[in-house]
Amino acid sequence: MAEPQTPTARTPLDGYTGPIGGPSDAGVVLGEVRFQGKLNLRGNPDDAAFRSAVTGAVGVEPPITPGTVAAVDDRAILWLGPDEWLIVTPTGDETALRAALDAALAGLRASTVDVSDNYTTIRIGGPKARWVLAKGWPVDLHPKAFGPGRVVQSNLALTNVILRQTDDAPTYEILVRPSFAKYLWDWLTDASLEVGCRIDAA
Amino acid sequence: MANQSNRLAAGGRVDRRRPLVFRFDGRRLQGYAGDTLASALLANDVHLVGRSFKYHRPRGILGLGSEEPNALIQLGRGNRTEPNLRATQIELFDGLDAHSQNRWPCLRFDVGAVNSAFHRLFPAGFYYKTFMWPASLWSTYEEVIRHAAGLGRAPEGPDPDRYERMHAHCDVLIAGGGPAGLAAALAAGRSGARVILADEQAEFGGSLLGDDDVTIGGTPAVDWVAEVVAELESMPEVTLLRRATVNGYYDHNYLTIAERVTDHLGVGLPTVPRQRLWKVRAGRVVLATGAIERPLVFRDNDRPGVMLSTAVRGYAVRYGVLAGRRPLIVTGNDDGYRTAFALADRQARVAGIVDLRTDPIGPLVAEAKNRGIEVLAGHSVTATHGGRRIEAAEIAPMTADGSGLAGSTRTLECDVIAMAGGFNPTVHLFSQSRGKLRWDGERAAFLPGTSHEAEVSVGGCAGTSSVTQAIKDGIKAGLDQVRALGHTARQPAAPAVEEHGQGETRPLWLLPSTQPVGRKGKHFVDFQNDVTAADLMLATREGYRSIEHVKRYTTTGMGTDQGKTSNVNALAIVGQSLGVDVPAVGTTTFRAPYTPTTIGAYGGRDVGHLFAPTRTTAMDPWHRANGAKFEHVGDWMRAWYYPKAGETFRQAVDREVTVARNGVALLDASTLGKIDIRGGDAAEFLNRVYTNAWAKLGTGRCRYGFMLKEDGMVMDDGVTTRLADDHFHMTTTTGGAARVMNWLEEYLQTEWPEMDVRLTSVTEQWAVASICGPKCRELLGRLCSDIDLGNDAFPFMAMRDGTVAEIPARVFRISFTGELSFEINVPTRYGLALWEALMTAGADLGITPYGTEAMHVLRAEKGFIIVGQDTDGSVTPLDLGMDWIVSKSKPDFIGKRGLARPDLHKPDRKQLVGLLTEDPTFVLPEGGHVVETVKPKPPMAMLGHVTSSYYSPSAGRSIAMALVKGGHARKGQTLYVPLEGRTIPVTVAGTVFFDPEGSRRDG
Amino acid sequence: MAEAGRRRGPTGKPRYSILALARNALSYHENWQAAWRSPEPKPSYDAIVVGGGGHGLATAYYLASVHGIRNVAVLEKGWIGGGNTGRNTTIIRSNYLWDESAAIYEHALKLWEGLSQELNFNLMFSQRGVITLAHSEHELKEMRRRVEAIRLNGIDTEVLSTADVKKLVPIINTDQGIRHPVMGGFIQRRGGTARHDAVAWGYARAADDLGVDIIQNCEVTGFLKDGNGAIEGVETSRGTIRSKRIGCVAAGHSAVLADLAGFKLPIQARPLQALVSEPIKPVIDTVVMSNAVHMYISQSDKGELVLGAGTDSYNSYAQRGSLNIIEHQLAAACELYPIVSRLRVLRTWGGIVDTCPDASPIVSRTPVDGLYFNCGWGTGGFKATPGSGHVFADLMARDRPNPVAAPFTLERFKGGYLIDEHGAAGVAH
Amino acid sequence: MMLIPCPWCGPRDDSEFAYGNQAHIARPSDPASTSDQEWAEYLYFRDNPKGPFAERWMHAAGCRRWFHVVRDTNSHVILQVYKVGEWPDPALGVGPANKES
Ligand SMILES: Cc1cc2nc3c(=O)[nH]c(=O)nc-3n(C[C@H](O)[C@H](O)[C@H](O)COP(=O)(O)OP(=O)(O)OC[C@H]3O[C@@H](n4cnc5c(N)ncnc54)[C@H](O)[C@@H]3O)c2cc1C
């Protein structure tokens, strides 16, 4: 994934996460996902024109089942509310995608806002990921209740986040506002103490 | 080292290959792995373990587990010491260091025991009746009372250990792992459901661990336990929690479990929590918490060695410890006989079985006779003898109704008394869940009645007294609960159980004695709080007739055991005293936690650097690297000022202000709230939420707005910009960001859902650097070539898109300082890059970063208010003299009607004015109050207070703003700010102290 | 109050004293009289007080002792003192921000001083001082505003440095590196605590002594009005009781009663939780409150640490709240007082508090003639008990507001002159 | 800790929600024509029953939508959950029944 070069773009956890590495048998693996394109999408899901406009522009149909993610290739649409979604797309893609969406949505009661920098993403995986998250996460992540393709918003410790499971390993991506990222990182590493933690380039 | 003189040669679940050394009050003693401190002390024939709370009477171990009221121990030392632990729950570890409590100088000779001599002056509630004269001496009395009270000592310093919390979800949570709970877990677990089974003890098995006369499937019950536990352990969806007390039952099947993770190891581990508080949301709950045996209330029933019958038996069977060689059994049911036989089988010489029942019959009674144990039917214990240990009991036959004596007393020597008063089902959790109890006269116990939650009680806690039944009911409950949740489950076969029945129980709440209660000796009901039957009777006599009054007046049931052994006895005695039956007395309220739980476990890891999030901006690394001092604004850390070497606070702020007025200065304004507003009705929406008019604002133009609450009071302010016809960018105060966002959403969703408006919080999408000062246009020009920065092309209160330092930016020409100023918004990832570029490009212009303090001074010089500082939720725009921002022509906006209320137009309202001190160097303290007439001393009538006050380098004098009653009409008046030690005369002025013509904002 | 220490009731109950204790000890305490009678309700009274909490009992006592109105009944649906009086954290102080509040709470504090003697019941009123902490520059400024207002109202107050706080509260964490460092505070030395139950019992005994009927297990279930809509009596679970002068002092149940009387109050009932630790030897000698770290702590004479914080957010009559409130409060306790994390919570509970939009009480006439309400004390009315009873008795006796109580009318919600004590109430109490 | 069923996200702990008090209090359509007393009632006076209560909640930590709940304030039992624009079950006897508005 190409990173924006000049001028220097930084993530909230740049220089904060410590060096990459750690025990190979660590219970969790943590890393920051550097720069994703993110668009907040609002619109009426009952409006077929809206759905097809979005599907046309994004290539992904906006999910209408609460708590689900629809993804095609490297684009995903996360359900956030009955008329609200988050589109996640590779960095650099968001500007063009937004332009395309705005064009497609013209005349509808719908809109997009670029929120690529309004969140950063922390990835947590490993056999003990669920155990560690449960220390501060009130929502059930048991495979019977949650899994890949699902997204949920709640409070993780003392922050509000969007959490999405990306695979069965399990791996989760946590979208957190940048100003809270250091706190959340500290919290996660602290909660991992018991099971061991490896830092990964995400 | 003592030699475990009471340890039996064999038997019990302790590991004799692992001897452990421990200390009690400095004495080195030995026990085995698997012991509790209590069993190890008894093994060493130590019965005296503490002194009672009020009378300092010698006390021993009463029970076997969490019900223990007496044996409270101070464990460990220094920062790791813990007071009030029950010896019966402390698992022995090598090097354990325990101390008795509530005694001085030592346990055997306790000075406090003089209280015992004056005990007659200390009936229940005595302190309400005395220590009143002379009034001035109360604080002295209180000091003495406080030091005499309290049990153990707090740790000396910060706790070195970790505590964690853990959320969990399950289909079925089972509290208690005795036969009932194990059976339920098995039945539920086999369906594949998610099951949590928690027991407060180190091992599962419950009462079966302490009984050796029960077989299940033909083998000892403990073998069945081991099999079941092994099967449960093999089930992936079953979580077994040992040393885990289900301690709270909250709404909607939310329960907490306090797990003691490392306590039994005796050492804290750096990475592992010492304790963990589980917070479980359960689909269904099975309560299988068993029953707690009742002590009997007879004269001087508190001597060390007087114990619960199941405890005496449990020490023998489970720990291989004979608490005494000459036990006397006092029983109201068959269970006491089982204890007698268990002890007799272990070489004890049973002194006799005092059976409260007049005519006990059944196989156990017959067996006692066969064994040659004397059964004293229909007898009472009328007195006990002994000091630090029970030595003998006096017994006498009772009248048929048990209210008096029917014969002469006789003395039986004994070194232990085992009391079997019947069982109280452990209904604590059931009650916490708001289930309704019902009194069962036959069992003489409160049983679970109507459930409030999706829950069922089984086994001992439901009043079952047989293992057979407990297992059957457990299986049924396990199945029912998982089936109710839609799981398919097959019924496991109930194993065949051989056991003794419990026979009939005679509930005799207060054993008769040779003298009326209260005259001689003490009949203890609540051992820990030294509450006697006489105290309970006194309370009812004095009019404290509600059981809640009795509890509070006598403190019965209010100790650290919360009356686990005493409450039902107390209710019954109160009932007798009032002449009503037990259900008419009712119970007191059961509350969490079931057993005391560390404060640390509830707090978890929300301590130290994780106590609260600290929010930082993209530029924060620069501020840190460059020596900024910070201030907390809400959750944010904001740069407050940037001192240079040797500078004071004031010097630094003066310098920053001066540069902002004369050169170019730079502020990190990223924390301002930002809301993206889209939709065809966006302008109309702003019209409704702001006090001024928005419809005509041109694209690319900005406007300052006031938001009021419906009551007309100022709520927030900020600048909002029209980006397109249907698109606005709103800013809010830093502290108000979340509140405003929620407020606007609420109106949209609930009042005006028809409006075409969509809000998105973009506070953190944008990092904001605000540059100000006459040279700031020059600076911006160096970094930005695609915006014409000239006054005409880019006027005040306008916005332009462009590129600054090669970064895509939104630039706003707005000013909170009165100077020429640009607010540069860039995506957060570039915030630091922008800041660095500005600092580099402005170096030769003398660019200076300024912090929030200089920002405050700069705005105050111009009379700009800060919501929350110059307002406090009771201030209207009119009070602020800002009538101009309140539209007269708009038919409605939020706050318009509120603002029209009569009290908001009174001339004597507090209004914002400027204050000038006579001495221009004197800076009034913010919060100082303004008076019209100074009195020699308070009280004096206040007119209001100073809201903002600074030294203004630009005005060359101190400046202040204040909210003053009728202030707008007082311009020119001299008022006073009386401070401690001196009074400052001030002149009322306008609120603009610098550049009143506003000539500087265009540069 | 002038007759402090005299028993003046017609029943002539013997006084409490150490001598009385000694005398009764000789007869094995078998001859103590009931502190109050348990009479059957009479068909009518000169005045009825609904609610047998501290405020209601104090009202009845002052009706009898100050205004000579002795044919009074206190109707209590459960047991006296069983509402918030019996479940509060007992903080007493008068250092409020606004003049109106300062006046009423100071009125109460002056009555507290000497109340044990007046009632001849040891209320264990302990003027051990109440400290309020400041944890940021912002809080220091707020504090200065409050302190100056308090001082100029003639109420005792003293600013404390961090070092002063540490000296008074050695177990507090004054590390300046923590998230909410203790940056100072202020103390009202005349503030403190009292034994909550004793307040109810002491007033009950003294009121009973003056002839007041204290009737427990008597729930008011309706109001009787005459043809003009004026009050005539109440329906209760123990039958109809008539009176033309009725005062409701039902704290958490005020809205329920107002509903029965046919009007609404600007009151919401919210759970407020509190808890105690196991008793330990003294570790903290004052009351300490903190807004930013949102909890307050004191230690009872019996040795428990008594801790509280803020209300739950939702309406409830359940006398219980949600666990997260307790978790935050106890994390705060560990943060500020690191030694407490090994101590154990003994018992948690909740009360129902009657919260007003401006966090100030209502002591007022109502739309129904002859019916008065005293409510809205919310999270902080224990401290007001004597003052509230005193001014409410005055209002009931004379049907015109006592000057101290006048600002606290229902009318203020119409005109808009609220007495917004949210800041000063903060964590309340 | 109550379990509040968000109509969109499903049941969640009460700590995820913001409380909005009595439901179905419409802002007067013409505030200017209200009396001071009426405005005071709109601002401050709310029902506060002991028993079933139609109230508003917002799923603050989740989907951020406001919705309605009928909850027994004495037992905390949740009797009905419905969206903005919908009405409580008349059988519950809590204020406005399904009506035009
Ligand atoms: C946890 C907690 C902590 C607190 N901490 C403090 C503190 O530290 N300092 C402080 O100053 N204040 C504190 N408060 C507030 C304080 O407790 C109350 O403001 C005060 O006790 C109210 O007293 P009261 O007599 O008005 O109410 P209550 O004591 O509640 O009395 C009202 C009585 O009315 C009765 N009643 C209700 N309805 C009826 C009816 N229909 N018929 C008959 N009787 C009825 C009730 O049963 C009750 O006994 C706290 C409150 C709580 C819950």
Ligand SMILES: NC(=O)c1ccc[n+]([C@@H]2O[C@H](COP(=O)([O-])OP(=O)(O)OC[C@H]3O[C@@H](n4cnc5c(N)ncnc54)[C@H](O)[C@@H]3O)[C@@H](O)[C@H]2O)c1
């Ligand atoms: N009710 C009676 O009259 C009575 C009397 C005596 C014995 N019993 C016996 O009790 C047995 C019934 O079996 P049972 O399984 O119901 O009870 P049990 O006593 O065998 O087991 C209960 C278990 O629950 C645990 N426990 C209690 N409270 C807990 C809590 N809050 N959190 C975690 N664990 C907790 C205890 O540590 C114990 O292990 C039978 O053997 C019966 O003979 C009943």
Ligand SMILES: Cc1cc2nc3c(=O)[nH]c(=O)nc-3n(C[C@H](O)[C@H](O)[C@H](O)COP(=O)(O)O)c2cc1C
């Ligand atoms: C200041 C204060 C101190 C208390 N101390 C104790 C105590 O030492 N032991 C105890 O069991 N309860 C104590 N309580 C709590 C009461 O037992 C009880 O929980 C409270 O009065 C609420 O009543 P309820 O739980 O019966 O609803 C105390 C309460 C207060 C207000």
Ligand SMILES: [Zn+2]
């Ligand atoms: Zn939701």
